[in-house]
Amino acid sequence: MLFALIAGSFVFWINGANPFEAYKEMFVGAFGDGYSLSETLVQTTPLLFTGLAVSLTLRTLLWNIGAEGQFFMGAMGATWAAQAFSNQPPWILIPLLMLSAVVAGALWGLPPAILKTRLQVNEILTTLLLNYVAIFYVNYLLYGPWKDPRYPGFPQTPRYPDAALLHQYFNTRLSMGIIIGVILAIVLYVLYKKTGWGYKIQVIGQSRKTATYAGIRVNRNIVRVLMISGAIAGLGGMLQISGLQHKLRLGGISNNYGYTGIIIAFLANGNPLAVIFVALFMGALLVGGDSLQMTMGFGKGVVHMFEGMVLFFVLAGEAFKRYKIQWIKK
Amino acid sequence: MIEFLGPFLQAAVRSGTPLLFATVGEIYTERSGNINLGIEGLMLIGAVTGFMASLWTGNPIVGAIIGCFSGGAVSMIHAFLTVTLNVNQIVSGLSLVFFGTGVSAVLGAPLVGVIAPSFEEINVWLLSDIPLIGQVFFQHNALVYFSYLFVPISWIVLFKTKIGLYIRSVGENPQTADTVGLNVTRIRYASIFTGGAMMGLAGAYLSLAYTPMWIENMVAGRGWVAIALVIFSMWNPKMAVFGAYLFGGMDALGFALQARGAQISTHLLGMLPYVFTIFLLAISMWRAKKKAVGLSVSMGPSALGKPFSREQKS
Numbered sequence: 001m002l003f004a005l006i007a008g009s010f011v012f013w014i015n016g017a018n019p020f021e022a023y024k025e026m027f028v029g030a031f032g033d034g035y036s037l038s039e040t041l042v043q044t045t046p047l048l049f050t051g052l053a054v055s056l057t058l059r060t061l062l063w064n065i066g067a068e069g070q071f072f073m074g075a076m077g078a079t080w081a082a083q084a085f086s087n088q089p090p091w092i093l094i095p096l097l098m099l100s101a102v103v104a105g106a107l108w109g110l111p112p113a114i115l116k117t118r119l120q121v122n123e124i125l126t127t128l129l130l131n132y133v134a135i136f137y138v139n140y141l142l143y144g145p146w147k148d149p150r151y152p153g154f155p156q157t158p159r160y161p162d163a164a165l166l167h168q169y170f171n172t173r174l175s176m177g178i179i180i181g182v183i184l185a186i187v188l189y190v191l192y193k194k195t196g197w198g199y200k201i202q203v204i205g206q207s208r209k210t211a212t213y214a215g216i217r218v219n220r221n222i223v224r225v226l227m228i229s230g231a232i233a234g235l236g237g238m239l240q241i242s243g244l245q246h247k248l249r250l251g252g253i254s255n256n257y258g259y260t261g262i263i264i265a266f267l268a269n270g271n272p273l274a275v276i277f278v279a280l281f282m283g284a285l286l287v288g289g290d291s292l293q294m295t296m297g298f299g300k301g302v303v304h305m306f307e308g309m310v311l312f313f314v315l316a317g318e319a320f321k322r323y324k325i326q327w328i329k330k
Numbered sequence: 331m332i333e334f335l336g337p338f339l340q341a342a343v344r345s346g347t348p349l350l351f352a353t354v355g356e357i358y359t360e361r362s363g364n365i366n367l368g369i370e371g372l373m374l375i376g377a378v379t380g381f382m383a384s385l386w387t388g389n390p391i392v393g394a395i396i397g398c399f400s401g402g403a404v405s406m407i408h409a410f411l412t413v414t415l416n417v418n419q420i421v422s423g424l425s426l427v428f429f430g431t432g433v434s435a436v437l438g439a440p441l442v443g444v445i446a447p448s449f450e451e452i453n454v455w456l457l458s459d460i461p462l463i464g465q466v467f468f469q470h471n472a473l474v475y476f477s478y479l480f481v482p483i484s485w486i487v488l489f490k491t492k493i494g495l496y497i498r499s500v501g502e503n504p505q506t507a508d509t510v511g512l513n514v515t516r517i518r519y520a521s522i523f524t525g526g527a528m529m530g531l532a533g534a535y536l537s538l539a540y541t542p543m544w545i546e547n548m549v550a551g552r553g554w555v556a557i558a559l560v561i562f563s564m565w566n567p568k569m570a571v572f573g574a575y576l577f578g579g580m581d582a583l584g585f586a587l588q589a590r591g592a593q594i595s596t597h598l599l600g601m602l603p604y605v606f607t608i609f610l611l612a613i614s615m616w617r618a619k620k621k622a623v624g625l626s627v628s629m630g631p632s633a634l635g636k637p638f639s640r641e642q643k644s
Contacts, residue, residue: 063420111608119615124367124420125558126611132551132604140597263428266421301435301546308371308429312407315417315425 027288036287038172042244044283046071046254048181049236050261051268051275052188053229058270059192060205060225066112066127067233068258069134070105074237076138077104079146079157079248082164090163097164097238105234106227108134113226117219123226131258142250156249166243175243177236181276184232188272201225233258255286256304263307267314282307338586339466339579346578347474348373348532348540352556353563353570354484355528361488361565362521363501363633366408367423369529370553371430376401376533378434378441381544385446393446394473394534401530402523404430409522413515416637431547441544448542449473471539473531485567497521501631504638514638529553551604558607562614565631573610580606 050067057064064070081100085093108130115121142155150158166175192198204211204218211218236257245252260282268274289303352369359366366372380397384390408426411417449471458468467478488494499507500517508514532552537544555577563569584599 065424115608115612115615119612119619121608121611121615122561125554125561126608128554129551129558129604129608133601136597136601136604139600140595143597144595259428262424266424301432301437301439304428304432305436306432308425308427308432311421311425311428312411315411315422316415 027284034170035172036291038170038174040280040284040287041178042173042283043255043286044279045175045177045181045243046236046240046257047260047264047279047282048178048185048276049239050233050257051264051279052181052185052261052272053233053236054261054265055268055270055272055275056188056229056232057225058205058265060201060222062116062222062225063124063262064109064112064127064226064229064233065124065262066108066130066230066258067261068254068256069127069131070108070230070233071237071240071254071258072131072134072138073104073108073230074101074234075241075248075253076134076141076237077101077234078164078238078241079160080104082160082242083146083157086161086164088163093161093163094166094242097242098235101234101238102231103234105237106231108234109226109228109230110223113223116226117222127226138248138253139250142248146248148247154249156252157247159247160242164242165246166239168243173244175239177239177243180239181236181279185272185276192272233261260307263311266311334586334590336462336465337589338582339462340469341582341585342575342579343466343474344470344578345540345581346575347470347477348535349552349556349559349577350477350481350570350574351528351532351535352553353559353574354481354567355525355532356556356560357488357525357563357565357567357570358484358497358521358528359525360560360634361494361501361631362497362518363504363631363636363638364409364412364518364522365419365423365635366405366426366522366525367420367557368405368408368426368430368553369556370549370551371427371434372401372405372526372529373533373536373549373553374430374434374547375404376530377537377548378438378533378544380530380534381441381446381537382437384448384538385441385444388447390447390449390538391472393538394449394531397534397538398527398531401533402527405522405526405529406519408526409519412637413518413522419635419637427553435546438544438546442546443543445543446538449539473535473539481567481571488567498631501633504633508638518638529556532556555603555607558611562610564614576610577603577607 050071053067053070054064077100078097081097082093085096088096109127112121112123112126112130115126116123139155142157146157148154148156148158166177168175192202200211200216201221203214203216204221208218237253240253240257241248264275264278264282268278285303285306289306352373356366356369376397379400380393382393383396384393387393404426407429408419408422411422412419451469451471452475454468454475458464460468486494488497496507496512496517500512500514500521504514507517533549536548536552541548559570559573559577562573580603584594584596584602587594587599588596
């Protein structure tokens with residue numbers, strides 16, 4: 001981590017900025033006052049869901065690179081429900097939106113699961129390729145049948161009915177999504193640690209063979225894990241729209257949340273409680289990066305580059321940890 | 331019919347070529363027992379550095395060479411992490427994707443909308459006049475012609491030479507290879523470099539010949555498609571040609587249909603290549619299962635994805 005910060009300074013330096021000031025700017029931008037703190041939490045919310053989604057599959061040694069697409073499909077499902085049941089009161093409509101998003105996300109996780117269990121098709125590739133399909137599909141809806149007729153030039157739907165919106169607290173853009181995310185993380189943690197199911201998926205993750213010999217239905221659990229993972233990411237998509245954006249709008253759905261979720265899950269080592277903190281860190285990085293962008297004129301790429309470097313150094317660090325330095329006396 | 335087929339197949343070759351480079355590059359890497367999932371990132375780096383070099387020197391050939399070398403150079407991060415430090419290859423490859431996306435966006439920010447010297451179409455003397463075949467294969471830019479040379483050479487190198495034998499034996503059984511005196515580490519580094527260089531070239535093709543300009547994230551998933559094509563081609567450059575042109579055809583089909591006035595949304599057509607790739611993957615695995623050709627063929631090199639350390643027995 002420290003090395004990544006140093007390497008990051010180098011990046012700032014070659015871009016002609018004082019690295020210390022840049023970091024200070026990022027930190028102030030992310031935590032400086034109540035508003036920026038709330039913005040950090042706003043960015044943390046979707047990351048929590050994608051991070052949890054990926055961390056679930058990591059426990060079974062599967063890679064769900066498709067959280068991005070599942071997030072899109074969740075947002076799509078929620079929008080469909082908001083349009084279809086628009087005259088329902090909030091206490092019916094909000095759960096309907098959630099249900100629809102969860103189903104859409106889970107269904108998006110299903111084809112990779114089936115292909116994996118039936119034909120051993122690599123789930124990394126199928127989940128990833130489905131991201132592009134999901135994004136194209138949402139584009140199609142936004143440019144086609146779902147376009148708001150009042151703004152023909154913009155790829156977006158009309159605003160959700162008020163009953164479908166989540167309340168935003170304290171005059172910020174923060175909704176209850178973050179609380180749902182934290183609760184979900186705790187629930188998953190308890191499930192992993194205290195239930196037979198949690199133990200089963202861990203055995204599957206450690207050795208498929210052992211799991212089979214122990215009478216665990218490996219394939220059924222793999223399908224289940226990938227679908228639940230999709231459902232979690234889908235729920236994140238719903239909260240993003242219902243709690244923040246208020247309409248499905250191109251460019252306002254995901255800020256690479258699905259991909260960042262992979263990094264989060266990996267850095268958290270599959271532990272849902274750790275996901276909360278790593279997601280917060282990444283959220284701060286996004287908001288801090290944004291303020292850096294405004295004040296110092298760096299592009300968004302800096303944040304991605306930084307993420308990549310953090311990963312490299314964490315990886316290398318783990319490898320070095322394995323080799324203990326020993327003094328051998330002669 | 332021919333006035334439809336000609337341009338369509340020509341476009342299929344045009345958009346299949348970058349995939350061909352990347353796929354054959356990954357075949358080198360995977361044949362040595364290492365899986366590099368960072369293709370997407372390496373292609374982006376190749377695209378942006380190639381474009382910059384062409385802009386500065388005014389020569390797209392220099393651009394392609396620079397793109398090629400920077401792809402190889404950046405892939406050395408993956409080589410160091412996975413071969414020397416024995417880090418999980420999947421995680422390292424994914425990190426490379428993030429890194430490449432970020433670096434290329436930073437480097438490319440001032441290049442958006444800029445025009446750099448790019449490769450021009452060259453008609454091959456006499457050959458380009460053959461009906462249909464001439465249009466499909468011999469009215470292209472220089473990099474496409476280079477791929478005609480490069481793919482057969484790769485096949486020969488991998489399957490008919492000593493170097494290829496070394497690479498494959500390191501990928502199948504590194505312990506044995508080590509025992510007979512091969513330097514597993516060096517061979518894997520070299521294979522990863524070769525692969526990375528081809529991925530860089532594939533990226534440079536996009537920014538210097540296909541599009542030709544720099545657009546952020548312009549690789550658009552082609553790197554992942556290439557990984558799928560490696561499986562489809564059963565780790566053989568010969569088969570990669572079919573896979574790459576098939577995908578290129580899917581890519582081109584959308585444009586061809588629209589050019590004929592078909593009323594289909596571009597966005598729905600855009601889904602086609604990706605759905606098709608998933609389908610292709612399923613077919614390859616199904617075929618392998620059905621024929622029971624032996625897992626050794628369908629699952630690739632035996633030591634794929636497994637780190638090798640001399641001190642550890644496997």
